[in-house]
Amino acid sequence: MAREAMEYDVVIVGAGPAGLTTAIKLKQLDSNLNVCILEKGSEVGAHILSGNVFETKALDELLPNWKNEGSPIKTKVSKEKFLFLGKNSSLSWPTWLLPSVQKNHNNYIVSLANLCRWLAEQAEKIGVEIFPGFPASEVLYNEDGSIKGVATLDMGLDKDGNKKDTYQEGMELHAKVTVFSEGCRGHLGKQLIKKFNLDDGKDPQQYGIGLKEIWEVSEQQHQEGLVMHTAGWPLDNKTYGGSFIYHAEKRQIYLGYVIGLDYQNPHLSPFDEFQRFKTHPSIRKMFEGGKRISFGARALIEGGIQSLPKMYMPGGLLIGCDAGTLNMPKIKGSHTAMKSGIIAAETIVESIKNKTDLSIYEKKFKESWIYKELHAARNVKPSFSWGLILGIIFTGIDQILFRGKLPFTLKHKHADHEALKPASQMPKIEYPKPDGKLTFDKTSSVYLTGTNHAENQPVHLRLKDPYLPISYTLKEYDEPAQKYCPVGVYEIQQEKFVINSQNCIHCKTCDIKEPSQNITWVAPEGGGGPKYGNM
Amino acid sequence: MKILVAVKRVIDYNVQIRVKEDGSGVHTDNVKMSTNPPDDNAVEESVKLKESGKVKEVVAISIGEDKAQESIRKALAVGADRGIHIKSDSYIEPLGIAKILKKIVEKEKPDMVFLGKQAIDDDCNQTGQMLAAMLNWPQATFSSKINLKDKSIEIVREIDEGLETIEVNLPAVVTCDLRLNEPRFASLPNIMKAKKKPMEQLNAKDMGVDLTNRIEQLKVEEPPKRKAGIKVANVAELVSKLKNEAKVI
Numbered sequence: 001m002a003r004e005a006m007e008y009d010v011v012i013v014g015a016g017p018a019g020l021t022t023a024i025k026l027k028q029l030d031s032n033l034n035v036c037i038l039e040k041g042s043e044v045g046a047h048i049l050s051g052n053v054f055e056t057k058a059l060d061e062l063l064p065n066w067k068n069e070g071s072p073i074k075t076k077v078s079k080e081k082f083l084f085l086g087k088n089s090s091l092s093w094p095t096w097l098l099p100s101v102q103k104n105h106n107n108y109i110v111s112l113a114n115l116c117r118w119l120a121e122q123a124e125k126i127g128v129e130i131f132p133g134f135p136a137s138e139v140l141y142n143e144d145g146s147i148k149g150v151a152t153l154d155m156g157l158d159k160d161g162n163k164k165d166t167y168q169e170g171m172e173l174h175a176k177v178t179v180f181s182e183g184c185r186g187h188l189g190k191q192l193i194k195k196f197n198l199d200d201g202k203d204p205q206q207y208g209i210g211l212k213e214i215w216e217v218s219e220q221q222h223q224e225g226l227v228m229h230t231a232g233w234p235l236d237n238k239t240y241g242g243s244f245i246y247h248a249e250k251r252q253i254y255l256g257y258v259i260g261l262d263y264q265n266p267h268l269s270p271f272d273e274f275q276r277f278k279t280h281p282s283i284r285k286m287f288e289g290g291k292r293i294s295f296g297a298r299a300l301i302e303g304g305i306q307s308l309p310k311m312y313m314p315g316g317l318l319i320g321c322d323a324g325t326l327n328m329p330k331i332k333g334s335h336t337a338m339k340s341g342i343i344a345a346e347t348i349v350e351s352i353k354n355k356t357d358l359s360i361y362e363k364k365f366k367e368s369w370i371y372k373e374l375h376a377a378r379n380v381k382p383s384f385s386w387g388l389i390l391g392i393i394f395t396g397i398d399q400i401l402f403r404g405k406l407p408f409t410l411k412h413k414h415a416d417h418e419a420l421k422p423a424s425q426m427p428k429i430e431y432p433k434p435d436g437k438l439t440f441d442k443t444s445s446v447y448l449t450g451t452n453h454a455e456n457q458p459v460h461l462r463l464k465d466p467y468l469p470i471s472y473t474l475k476e477y478d479e480p481a482q483k484y485c486p487v488g489v490y491e492i493q494q495e496k497f498v499i500n501s502q503n504c505i506h507c508k509t510c511d512i513k514e515p516s517q518n519i520t521w522v523a524p525e526g527g528g529g530p531k532y533g534n535m
Numbered sequence: 536m537k538i539l540v541a542v543k544r545v546i547d548y549n550v551q552i553r554v555k556e557d558g559s560g561v562h563t564d565n566v567k568m569s570t571n572p573p574d575d576n577a578v579e580e581s582v583k584l585k586e587s588g589k590v591k592e593v594v595a596i597s598i599g600e601d602k603a604q605e606s607i608r609k610a611l612a613v614g615a616d617r618g619i620h621i622k623s624d625s626y627i628e629p630l631g632i633a634k635i636l637k638k639i640v641e642k643e644k645p646d647m648v649f650l651g652k653q654a655i656d657d658d659c660n661q662t663g664q665m666l667a668a669m670l671n672w673p674q675a676t677f678s679s680k681i682n683l684k685d686k687s688i689e690i691v692r693e694i695d696e697g698l699e700t701i702e703v704n705l706p707a708v709v710t711c712d713l714r715l716n717e718p719r720f721a722s723l724p725n726i727m728k729a730k731k732k733p734m735e736q737l738n739a740k741d742m743g744v745d746l747t748n749r750i751e752q753l754k755v756e757e758p759p760k761r762k763a764g765i766k767v768a769n770v771a772e773l774v775s776k777l778k779n780e781a782k783v784i
Contacts, residue, residue: 006723006724042567042569043567045565046567113565114565117565129727131723131726134723152723155720156719156720164717165717166717166718166719166720168719168720168722171723171724173723216556293553447551448551450547450549450550450551450567451549452549526720531547531549531550531567533550533564533566533567534564534565
C-alpha cells in the first residue's frame with residue numbers, strides 16, 4: 001500500500017546552518033515556493049554542536065540586517081593566543097606569525113545551536129515549514145532514477161521491528177528538488193555519494209572527532225572575547241589534533257578538542273585525550289574551581305577540496321558538511337556551509353525557472369569565494385600526515401609565504417578506517433582516573449547531553465556482520481569502538497559485543513572509524529539523541 | 536460530552552536541570568521544553584474517549600508565556616479540537632491556575648476536566664485537587680485506567696497500597712498517571728492541520744481572579760551530591776558496618 005505523501009517545491013533534510021540558509025534564501029528569491037525542512041532533533045539546535053568562532057561573511061549576504069534582528073551573535077573576538085604544549089611546558093606562538101586564515105579579529109564567538117534556533121525563527125517568519133522530530137530515513141527515486149524526495153521513519157516499532165499500538169507509518173515528501181544538509185557523514189548523504197558516484201576521482205574523505213564542554217568559571221579566569229588554540233601534548237607527533245578555548249559571554253568558556261580520525265593507535269580514546277588535556281598546568285588553571293555545564297561530541301569534515309564530492313545529482317543537492325565544505329586550517333565550516341546553501345537556493349530557483357538540471361551548481365560554486373577559500377586551504381591537512389612538526393613548517397611556507405598558491409595539491413592517501421594499526425603493534429595508553437572536578441568519565445558526561453532514545457525501538461547502530469566485533473575486531477584491534485565512541489555506547493561484556501544505543505549522541509564516529517566499516521548509523525525514532533542547549 | 540484538558544509546558548525530562556547561581560531558580564534559556572509527560576497521557580485519554588464516540592469535543596488549555604502555545608498545538612496535532620491559551624509571563628501558583636481553570640470551566644461547561652497528576656517541574660500535585668474543591672466536583676486522581684459510563688466514570692487509581700477502584704459522578708476532575716496509556720505520535724499532516732485549528736487567546740490578568748502568589752520562595756539549590764561508596768571484603772564486614780557505622784540494623 002502506498003504511503004501518504006505531501007508535495008513540496010523543495011524539501012530540505014537537516015536544520016543546520018546549510019539547510020536553514022537554503023530555506024531562507026529560497027523564500028527570499030521566490031516567496032511562492034513551498035519549502036519544508038525535516039530535522040531529526042527534537043527541536044532545531046538540539047543536535048547542533050560546534051566551537052564556534054563565526055565568520056559573518058555568508059550571513060552578511062543572507063540577512064545583512066542581522067545585527068538589528070535579535071541574532072545571538074554578540075561576543076566579538078578581542079584577543080588571540082596560540083600555544084604549543086609539551087608535557088609540562090607551553091610555548092606561546094606570536095599571533096603575527098599565524099597564517100592569516102587563522103586570524104579571527106572580525107569574527108564572533110557564538111553558540112551555533114542558538115544561531116540555528118534564530119535562523120529557524122527567521123525562516124518560519126517567511127513561511128518555511130520546519131518539522132523537528134522527523135528524521136528522513138529513506139531517499140525516494142523517480143522511474144528515471146532522479147530523486148523524488150524522502151520518506152520519514154516509521155514510528156512506534158519495537159526492538160524486533162514489530163508494530164506497537166502507537167505505530168505510525170512514515171510518510172513521503174515529494175519535491176522538485178531535495179536538498180541534503182545532514183551535516184558530516186549524513187546517513188542519506190553517504191548513500192547518495194555511493195549511488196551517484198559523487199566522489200569519483202576524489203581523494204577519500206577525511207574526518208575528525210570534536211569534543212566540547214561548556215564551563216562556567218570565575219571572573220578572574222574569564223576574558224570575554226579571548227580565542228585560544230593549542231597543538232601538541234597530549235597527542236604525539238603523528239596524531240593530528242588540537243584544542244580550542246573560546247571565552248564567551250556570561251563567564252562561560254567553550255572548551256573543545258579535535259582529533260583527526262586518521263589516528264593509528266587503536267588504544268587511543270579521543271574522549272580521554274580531551275580529559276587529560278585539561279590537566280596541563282597552563283590549561284588547568286583556567287578551569288580549576290569552575291563548573292562544567294555541558295558536554296557533547298560530533299564528527300567533522302577535514303578532507304577539504306580534494307575530498308569534496310560532486311554536490312549535485314538529478315533532483316538533489318548535497319551541501320554543507322553533508323558534502324564537506326569545512327575549511328580545516330581556518331577551523332571553520334559554518335560560513336562555508338551557509339554559502340553552499342545560498343548557492344543551492346540560487347541554483348534551485350534558476351533550474352525551476354529555466355527547467356534545467358542542477359549542474360549549474362558546480363559553476364556557481366567554482367565562481368564563488370567558497371571555492372577560492374577551500375582551494376587555498378587544500379594542502380594544510382594532508383601535510384600533517386608527515387607529523388606535527390613538518391606539517392607546521394610546510395603550512396608556514398604554504399600559507400604565509402605562498403598564501404595557498406603553491407602549484408601542486410597534496411593528496412589524502414587513505415580513508416580514516418584504514419589508518420588503524422593492529423593493537424599488538426601499538427603502545428597501550430594508560431589514562432589517568434577522572435577526578436570528577438576537572439576531568440570526568442563518560443557516564444557523567446553523557447548525562448549532561450540530555451540524550452535519550454525511546455525504549456524498545458530497533459537498534460539504530462547496525463552491524464553488517466554481528467560476529468565480526470568478537471571474531472576479528474577484538475583480536476586484531478582490541479575492538480576500538482570501546483575507545484573511539486565518546487559516550488561508551490560500545491562495550492565488550494563477557495565476550496559479547498554490547499551496543500548501548502540509547503546513549504548515542506549521533507556523532508557518527510563509529511560509522512567512520514570502524515576498521516571494517518561494519519557499523520552503519522541509521523536514523524532512530526524522531527526526537528531521539530542529544531538535547532543540546534547552547535552548544 | 537466535552538472534556539477540557541490542561542497542559543503545561545515544562546523543561547524536557549531528559550534535560551539536566553541547572554540551578555542559577557544566585558539561587559533564584561533554574562536556567563531555562565535555550566533549554567529544550569516539552570509538554571509535561573502526564574499531561575500527554577491526559578490528552579491521549581481525552582482523544583481516545585473522543586474516538587470511542589462517547590465524547591464530542593476536546594478542548595486543550597494552557598496557561599503561561601506565548602510558547603505555551605506549542606503544548607496546545609501538540610495536543611491539537613494528536614486530536615484535540617481547539618485550544619485556549621491564557622497568557623501570563625510570570626509564574627502562577629497552582630491555586631491561581633486552579634482559579635483560572637474554574638473560570639474557564641464555568642464558561643466552557645465541560646463534563647470532565649483532565650489534567651496530569653502533577654507537573655515534573657515543581658512537582659506540586661495540587662492543581663487538580665484545588666480545582667475540584669473550588670468547583671465542588673468529585674475528583675479522581677492518579678488514574679491509571681478509565682471507564683466512562685453515562686453519568687459517572689470508573690477510575691482505577693495508583694495508590695501507595697496498590698490499586699484502588701472508585702466511581703465518581705459527572706462532572707468530575709480527573710488527574711492522569713503515566714500508566715494510563717501510551718501517548719501517540721503526531722503525524723506530519725496532523726501537525727500541519729493543527730496549525731489551522733482555532734486557538735482562543737486570553738490574558739491571565741483579565742480573568743477577574745486574584746493571582747497573587749502566596750508562597751515566598753527563599754532559595755533553590757541542587758540536592759547534595761552522593762558520596763562515593765566503599766567496597767567491603769566480606770559479609771561480616773558488611774554487617775559490622777551496617778551495625779556500627781550506618782546504624783541501620
